[in-house]
Amino acid sequence: MAKSAPKVRRKLGPPTSPINFRMPQPLRLRLDRFASARHLGEAEALRVVVSEHLDEVETAAELAAAERWQYEQAYATWDRFLKGQGRTVPRDQIERIFTRALAHPPEQADRTR
Numbered sequence: 001m002a003k004s005a006p007k008v009r010r011k012l013g014p015p016t017s018p019i020n021f022r023m024p025q026p027l028r029l030r031l032d033r034f035a036s037a038r039h040l041g042e043a044e045a046l047r048v049v050v051s052e053h054l055d056e057v058e059t060a061a062e063l064a065a066a067e068r069w070q071y072e073q074a075y076a077t078w079d080r081f082l083k084g085q086g087r088t089v090p091r092d093q094i095e096r097i098f099t100r101a102l103a104h105p106p107e108q109a110d111r112t113r
Contacts, residue, residue: 035045
């Protein structure tokens with residue numbers, strides 16, 4: 001009796017579902033040029049384009065949220081200052097701190113252990 005070859009299990013990527021849509025010819029040509037320049041198949045090139053664009057959109061949203069938070073913090077600080085509730089530091093004191101810090105930089109920790 002002949003032994004059968006052992007079954008090889010392949011690792012499959014995450015499950016995907018096909019998407020079917022119409023693409024205008026000029027856009028299809030642009031996608032083909034993009035794919036060819038990167039030595040990708042058309043489907044892989046399309047996934048790359050979509051993924052990169054969504055990353056940019058998400059990053060822009062995070063940046064906008066951070067900028068909004070900074071603006072709100074600055075406005076709240078300014079509002080407290082106008083109401084006399086904020087603590088102010090004289091400019092000459094700030095300059096002294098920076099001058100002293102620049103004149104005596106902190107020692108580097110020994111990293112040769």
